[in-house]
Amino acid sequence: MNPHRSKSAPAMALAVAIIVPALLILAARPGTGQEKAGAAAPPSRVGQQGTAESHDRTNFPLTGKHRTLACRECHINLVFEGTPTDCEVCHWQRRQDDRYSLRLGARCADCHTPQSWKKVDPAFWSHETNVGYKLEGIHRTLDCEACHGSAGFTARSPDCLSCHESDYRGTREPNHVEAGFPTTCPSCHSQRSWSDASFAHTGFLRQGRHASAACSDCHKNGVFQGTPSECVSCHLADYNSTTDPNHRTAGFPLDCSACHGTAATGWSGANFDHAFPIQSGRHAVACSECHQTSDFRVFNCLGCHEKPTTDSHHTGVTGYSYNSQACYACHPQGSGGGPAARPAEAPAAGR
Numbered sequence: 133m134n135p136h137r138s139k140s141a142p143a144m145a146l147a148v149a150i151i152v153p154a155l156l157i158l159a160a161r162p163g164t165g166q167e168k169a170g171a172a173a174p175p176s177r178v179g180q181q182g183t184a185e186s187h188d189r190t191n192f193p194l195t196g197k198h199r200t201l202a203c204r205e206c207h208i209n210l211v212f213e214g215t216p217t218d219c220e221v222c223h224w225q226r227r228q229d230d231r232y233s234l235r236l237g238a239r240c241a242d243c244h245t246p247q248s249w250k251k252v253d254p255a256f257w258s259h260e261t262n263v264g265y266k267l268e269g270i271h272r273t274l275d276c277e278a279c280h281g282s283a284g285f286t287a288r289s290p291d292c293l294s295c296h297e298s299d300y301r302g303t304r305e306p307n308h309v310e311a312g313f314p315t316t317c318p319s320c321h322s323q324r325s326w327s328d329a330s331f332a333h334t335g336f337l338r339q340g341r342h343a344s345a346a347c348s349d350c351h352k353n354g355v356f357q358g359t360p361s362e363c364v365s366c367h368l369a370d371y372n373s374t375t376d377p378n379h380r381t382a383g384f385p386l387d388c389s390a391c392h393g394t395a396a397t398g399w400s401g402a403n404f405d406h407a408f409p410i411q412s413g414r415h416a417v418a419c420s421e422c423h424q425t426s427d428f429r430v431f432n433c434l435g436c437h438e439k440p441t442t443d444s445h446h447t448g449v450t451g452y453s454y455n456s457q458a459c460y461a462c463h464p465q466g467s468g469g470g471p472a473a474r475p476a477e478a479p480a481a482g483r
């Protein structure tokens with residue numbers, strides 16, 4: 133794979149109009165006008181008197197670190213003509229500056245600017261665009277050698293396991309081998325840290341309060357397989373310890389989700405499908421007012437609706453009888469008088 137971007141180096145772009153320099157320097161130089169920065173020129177006072185500013189008008193403006201250098205660092209023996217403009221000539225042929233010995237390519241300017249070797253602008257070169265493998269999280273902070281070794285930039289397998297197998301085998305909390313975890317680390321891990329695992333459950337379990345629960349709250353002792361998903365298998369103790377209302381004596385069904393839903397953040401505010409309206413109005417009273425035994429299929433209306441008064445409301449109502457089932461049958465909404473309470477829908481009379 134070729135890691136280089138196929139774009140022309142900034143330094144190369146500068147080599148478009150290569151005609152100006154000598155004149156320019158003459159113009160920029162104060163005093164002695166007769167000397168020339170010419171071919172095979174001997175050490176020249178002209179050059180020494182020039183400035184970084186006057187250099188801006190050559191084809192090689194001095195930027196970054198270059199601007200602070202003494203002229204003779206580049207113009208060896210203060211020979212000006214024929215000074216190379218190609219980074220590689222100065223930084224590799226003259227001086228072996230490349231830490232990677234050309235293994236990333238000889239065209240330094242594809243990836244670097246004279247600001248600093250350390251900072252490679254991602255617009256010039258990035259692992260993602262040039263290699264097709266994005267370095268994220270902790271990987272971004274690593275030295276290239278951490279993954280590539282010192283031998284060279286040969287392709288490595290991008291598979292996490294190829295570099296992290298011993299980490300996988302060495303896990304204790306939880307022991308991945310025993311837990312039977314797949315070796316596809318990204319199913320649960322990012323490249324940030326091993327300690328913020330997440331797992332895409334397909335069921336309801338990661339909603340509400342469950343979303344913030346730690347893996348080990350549900351998967352005790354690192355056992356993942358066979359975790360039950362029925363509410364009561366994890367919440368039986370909660371059920372047994374209820375007092376208001378006491379679920380056990382009340383005989384509440386064990387499917388908590390019927391009343392508590394599947395995304396609750398707490399136990400309060402249970403919302404169950406109670407056909408008889410008890411959320412507001414006259415009948416928003418304690419459960420035990422109607423459910424006087426532990427069996428919630430049984431209810432009693434008569435405690436509040438005394439016989440004499442109730443009977444008096446029903447003079448001439450066919451099918452009326454003074455019993456709770458009958459009341460509910462004619463008054464399923466606990467409201468009076470309307471079509472819902474018509475005798476046609478009433479059960480057989482009797483007490």
Ligand code: HEC
Nearest residue numbers: 153154157179182183184191192198201203206212213216
């Ligand atoms: C980082 C390296 C570098 C430094 C530092 C530098 N130069 Fe240069 N200079 C060059 C390069 C490269 C060229 C060739 C530009 C071209 O080919 O157009 C050049 C060209 C010149 C020329 C024109 C030579 C010609 O062919 O006519 C003069 C004069 C010159 N520099 C003067 C100076 C002076 C004076 C200084 C110090 C203030 C200086 N340079 C510092 C790299 C440098």
Ligand code: HEC
Nearest residue numbers: 223224229230231236237238239240242243249250252257
């Ligand atoms: C294909 C892109 C590419 C090319 C071409 C390239 N480099 Fe680099 N170079 C890099 C990257 C990437 C780094 C690592 C930067 C990092 O550690 O984040 C680097 C690091 C360096 C460093 C070490 C910086 C430090 O101290 O950490 C030096 C020095 C360097 N390059 C010099 C050169 C020279 C000289 C050339 C040309 C002969 C060159 N490079 C060509 C991409 C390149």
Ligand code: HEC
Nearest residue numbers: 143197205206216217218219222241244245246247248249
């Ligand atoms: C004419 C020779 C010459 C050319 C051409 C040249 N450089 Fe330099 N550059 C130097 C010299 C000399 C230094 C000072 C080296 C030192 O002191 O370590 C320097 C310094 C640097 C530094 C700072 C190194 C540090 O230690 O901080 C960077 C980065 C750099 N050059 C990048 C480039 C790039 C990129 C190019 C091509 C666009 C380039 N240079 C072209 C001569 C040149």
Ligand code: HEC
Nearest residue numbers: 133135263264265271274275276279285286287288289290
């Ligand atoms: C976390 C590990 C890791 C780090 C750190 C890393 N690389 Fe890589 N590198 C890879 C992997 C994996 C591949 C192969 C990607 C692929 O083929 O899909 C690769 C491929 C490359 C290639 C292409 C090699 C080829 O022949 O195809 C280059 C060049 C390269 N990396 C340069 C670098 C440089 C420069 C750095 C430092 C700035 C670096 N890498 C840091 C993992 C890493």
Ligand code: HEC
Nearest residue numbers: 270278279288289290291292295317321322323324325326
């Ligand atoms: C080419 C080798 C390589 C590949 C591929 C690779 N890593 Fe890494 N990874 C490393 C190196 C080297 C380190 C730093 C040393 C260490 O902590 O093991 C590291 C560190 C980590 C860390 C930080 C560990 C810590 O101690 O905090 C995590 C998390 C991580 N990698 C996750 C992943 C994941 C997830 C994948 C797959 C998407 C992956 N790695 C692919 C080489 C690799």
Ligand code: HEC
Nearest residue numbers: 296299300303304305313314315317319320326327328329
């Ligand atoms: C099914 C999910 C899952 C998969 C797949 C998975 N892990 Fe983990 N991993 C976890 C959980 C859960 C933890 C405990 C940390 C936490 O709760 O965030 C953990 C913790 C770790 C730890 C730190 C704990 C220790 O005992 O050292 C390492 C290292 C680790 N995993 C490596 C890996 C590697 C390497 C892979 C892939 C080869 C991998 N894991 C695949 C879920 C997973």
Ligand code: HEC
Nearest residue numbers: 329330331334335342345346347350356357358359360361
């Ligand atoms: C609120 C309880 C709960 C929490 C918290 C929880 N899980 Fe689970 N998990 C379950 C239940 C229930 C199942 C079985 C049903 C299913 O697969 O959805 C399960 C199944 C799994 C499985 C599949 C096991 C198999 O059968 O192969 C894995 C792997 C897993 N969980 C990993 C995790 C990881 C990793 C975390 C933490 C990031 C986590 N779980 C947090 C309840 C939980």
Ligand code: HEC
Nearest residue numbers: 341345349350360361362363366388389393396397398399
């Ligand atoms: C695999 C075990 C597991 C299953 C199955 C499970 N839960 Fe949980 N649940 C937890 C854990 C762990 C917590 C957080 C710790 C705690 O508060 O007990 C929790 C918390 C809750 C809370 C918040 C309790 C509080 O104190 O704030 C509610 C409400 C809840 N679960 C309802 C349900 C419902 C409804 C179901 C069935 C649809 C269910 N859970 C199934 C393990 C489970």
Ligand code: HEC
Nearest residue numbers: 364367370371374375376384385386388391399400401402
């Ligand atoms: C028939 C409906 C219903 C079912 C089924 C049900 N609950 Fe409740 N639960 C309620 C109601 C109503 C409340 C009171 C809500 C409030 O105070 O806002 C309640 C409150 C609670 C409380 C807090 C009250 C206390 O005394 O601690 C807990 C804990 C609780 N339920 C656990 C469970 C568990 C565990 C299950 C399943 C095993 C379950 N519930 C099934 C209706 C139900």
Ligand code: HEC
Nearest residue numbers: 377406407408410415417418419421422423428429431460
């Ligand atoms: C004003 C009377 C009244 C009150 C108060 C009342 N209920 Fe009911 N309940 C009924 C009636 C009537 C039915 C039968 C119709 C229906 O399912 O809504 C019933 C049915 C039920 C059932 C269904 C039993 C079954 O499986 O058939 C449950 C569970 C229940 N109630 C729980 C409660 C709880 C919990 C409370 C307190 C929060 C409560 N009820 C308050 C009248 C009442």
Ligand code: HEC
Nearest residue numbers: 414417421422431432433435436437459460463466467468
């Ligand atoms: C806790 C006491 C209490 C219980 C138990 C009770 N009710 Fe009521 N009900 C009232 C009160 C108070 C009123 C308003 C005064 C009245 O009309 O007697 C009322 C009014 C009504 C009305 C007339 C509503 C209207 O629109 O004027 C109907 C119908 C009714 N209840 C039916 C029922 C049925 C059916 C049951 C049993 C499932 C029931 N009640 C259980 C206290 C209760």
Ligand code: HEC
Nearest residue numbers: 437445450451452453454455458459462468469473475478
């Ligand atoms: C056969 C059907 C039937 C039965 C059984 C029945 N009701 Fe009624 N109830 C009615 C009708 C119809 C009316 C309206 C009578 C009218 O407006 O003259 C009514 C009126 C009422 C009213 C007065 C409502 C108002 O608007 O003032 C109350 C309270 C009431 N019923 C409660 C009960 C109670 C409590 C029971 C059980 C003991 C019961 N009913 C049994 C059909 C029935």
